Amino acid sequence: MNYKNVETNAIRTQLDRTEFLEHSVPLYLTSSFVFEDAEDMRASFAEEKDRNIYSRFTNPNTSEFTEKICKMEGAEAGYAFATGMAAVFSTFAALLNSGDHIVSCRSVFGSTHTLFTKYLPKWNIETTYFKAEDAAEVASLIKPNTRVIYAETPTNPGVDVLDLEILAKVARDHDLILIIDNCFATPYLQQPIKFGADLVIHSATKLIDGQGRVLGGITVGRADLIREIYLFARNTGPAMSPFNAWVLSKSLETLPVRVDRHCENALKVATFLEEHPNVNWVKHPFLKSHPQYEVAKRQMKAGGSIVAFEVKGGVEAGRKFLNSIGMCSLSANLGDTRTIVTHPASTTHSKLSEEDRLEVGITDGLVRISVGLEAVEDILADLDQALRNA
Structure with missing residues (x-):
């Protein structure tokens, strides 16, 4: 049926x-x-x-x-x-x-x-x-x-x-x-x-x-x-x-309830990062600042679990940010119960030339966060301390 x-x-x-x-x-x-x-x-x-x-x-x-x-x-x-x-x-x-x-x-x-x-x-x-x-x-x-x-x-x-x-x-x-x-x-x-x-x-x-x-x-x-x-x-x-x-x-069988929580946490993380002094820019489909926000609202029930942002200070600041992460995981996977922080330029998209990466907006400082199901306050605290240490 x-x-x-x-x-x-x-x-x-x-x-x-x-x-x-x-x-x-x-x-x-x-x-x-x-x-x-x-x-x-x-x-x-x-x-x-x-x-x-x-x-x-x-x-x-x-x-x-x-x-x-x-x-x-x-x-x-x-x-x-x-x-x-x-x-x-x-x-x-x-x-x-x-x-x-x-x-x-x-x-x-x-x-x-x-x-x-x-x-x-x-x-x-x-x-x-x-x-x-x-x-x-x-x-x-x-x-x-x-x-x-x-x-x-x-x-x-x-x-x-x-x-x-x-x-x-x-x-x-x-x-x-x-x-x-x-x-x-x-x-x-x-x-x-x-x-x-x-x-x-x-x-x-x-x-x-x-x-x-x-x-x-x-x-x-x-x-x-x-x-x-x-x-x-x-x-x-x-x-x-x-x-x-x-x-x-x-x-x-648990996908809808899990994804609801992922989306709720991700939007809070994106909003937090958008206001953080050590971040250049943030992208999440349900942030109003997203270039395709209206398209996302029309096509999607919610904005998903992925947040992309750029740390201020270039490669060195990005390295310090990743090394300062405490609770969140450093991994190339996504969609896990655990929040995962990834540096695409050196992992998932490392085989691309620098020119190819920049063509699609993957700068050296781009960070992808797959926001998990932990209490959002704990996720935000970990990201905040890592950004301040960067």
Whole structure:
């Protein structure tokens, strides 16, 4: 059954109970499944039956997790991957051919940028970038061989917000596939398919898990496109493990309440930093000073857990700030219960040239905070003392 509200679908979408009538879904730690007879086996491999054959293809746990995300996102179908980057790579590898062209926002995760600039060109697939603030200019970048428009929103790490309706119109007008990385927002805060996206990708490692435990990724959207992605993944093997799917499916049941607290804390942190004398600037989608504040309010239920800001004093001040952090964690992850402070120029985006980093606003002093679930007073106290020591 598909319920009206995201919260209910996250909790009440589940597998049929076994004869044991368990309330919590069990783990299905099996590599393969047996058949009743030769005809059952033949029909299953011919896909005349919708059933599990091998856990690289489907598994009850991965199927449940996928179904939950599909209902939350309003998608027709999906496939769950071992990691977020496995989802990104497999989606492009399944849908693109040699000679195809991608139009992408320049503000993307560092590994996605490497995929576009180092690996896809091996198969004669090229990418043209546009700046987040220039989404209205995307149509001018379309070529005869363009196949996909791709963007993250909010972006990593600068939390820029792209207008999904503008991107969707360009995609429709030119018969292109619009793919949106929805990792920062989660299916709870934003559903890009409602605004015209064809596919939505998540790194489930982040807020969907929410506790820094397991890796995972997922792509959901149009059934015809997911079919191609499924066939690619079935033959190349980047499937999510049943155990991780079981963990992530349970995590979705608390996603709305967790994200509500993340957003509440993050907005308080952003407001505090905006008024701090040792900070040059702050960006959070629900700060009124954010350049795309109105777009964020239209597309998102709340502003998310990520805050980007720049410490006054350049590289040396930034180093002192990071070394002065006490309670918060220094890590490259995000979306954890624990507040995480990251320096993108030396970690997540360190493989980019300085010119490429500056082009997307990643200065040497840029700090990304993934605001956690601790008491916000404790988060603010730690950031304040670290800034004063910088």
